[in-house]
Amino acid sequence: MGKKRTETGACELCLREEVEITIHHLTPKEMGGTFLPTANLCIPCHKQIMLYIQMLSSEQG
Numbered sequence: 001m002g003k004k005r006t007e008t009g010a011c012e013l014c015l016r017e018e019v020e021i022t023i024h025h026l027t028p029k030e031m032g033g034t035f036l037p038t039a040n041l042c043i044p045c046h047k048q049i050m051l052y053i054q055m056l057s058s059e060q061g
């Protein structure tokens with residue numbers, strides 16, 4: 001009890017199996033993506049995608 005729960009599965013981006021995964025919303029929740037498809041990504045891939053999205057949105061001002 002009280003232990004942080006993590007999910008393990010296959011990353012849809014790098015295709016590694018049995019890695020700690022996080023759910024990535026393909027459409028940001030702020031844009032109504034809460035009920036839209038998600039991808040299971042490992043933590044490194046998720047970070048990469050978040051950085052990529054931040055970079056794109058900062059380029060658009």
Ligand SMILES: [Zn+2]
Nearest residue numbers: 011014042045
């Ligand atoms: Zn990955």
